[in-house]
Amino acid sequence: MRRLAPALGLALCLAVALPARAEIETARDLMDAGDYPAAMEELLPAARSGNAEAEELIGVMYASGLGVERDDRRAFEWYLRASMKGHAGAQSGVGWYYEVGRGLPTPDLVRAYMWYALSAIGGDPDAAMSQEEVVKKMTTEQIQSAHELIDDYRVWLYPFR
Numbered sequence: 001m002r003r004l005a006p007a008l009g010l011a012l013c014l015a016v017a018l019p020a021r022a023e024i025e026t027a028r029d030l031m032d033a034g035d036y037p038a039a040m041e042e043l044l045p046a047a048r049s050g051n052a053e054a055e056e057l058i059g060v061m062y063a064s065g066l067g068v069e070r071d072d073r074r075a076f077e078w079y080l081r082a083s084m085k086g087h088a089g090a091q092s093g094v095g096w097y098y099e100v101g102r103g104l105p106t107p108d109l110v111r112a113y114m115w116y117a118l119s120a121i122g123g124d125p126d127a128a129m130s131q132e133e134v135v136k137k138m139t140t141e142q143i144q145s146a147h148e149l150i151d152d153y154r155v156w157l158y159p160f161r
Helices: 004-032 036-048 052-064 072-083 088-100 109-122 127-135 140-157
Strands: none
Touching: 004 036, 004 052, 036 052, 052 072, 052 088, 072 088, 088 109, 088 127, 109 127, 109 140
């Protein structure tokens, strides 16, 4: 019986993960076809269950006004949820929002740099370029503060990198 427990646990995890993956793939197909309301219907259950990919896609929809009224505050919040789960694309999105300050009270270059750096660590191929651009606008003190935050977040988001 003990030998079955790990296999049953894996089977249960797959049973939960596979429907969410199917919902997300269906949602991507619907987005490609321009059926954004149907895509949102597919994404919301997975996002509400904490699926970072679904959260990031909802952020994209709000950021671009795809099937919903463009809402920078809501886009930022959906990106942030996915970012805290290690979604590199969403981390770049959060970095961009902090860099330009859209939907936020003011830009925050320290946090922009931090999120771009974390996104690069997570494998986003464009994050390093964004990081190089934002650092040109920063003081030495801001860069130092950003690196302190990166160190704090990296061990939590990417413990093995």
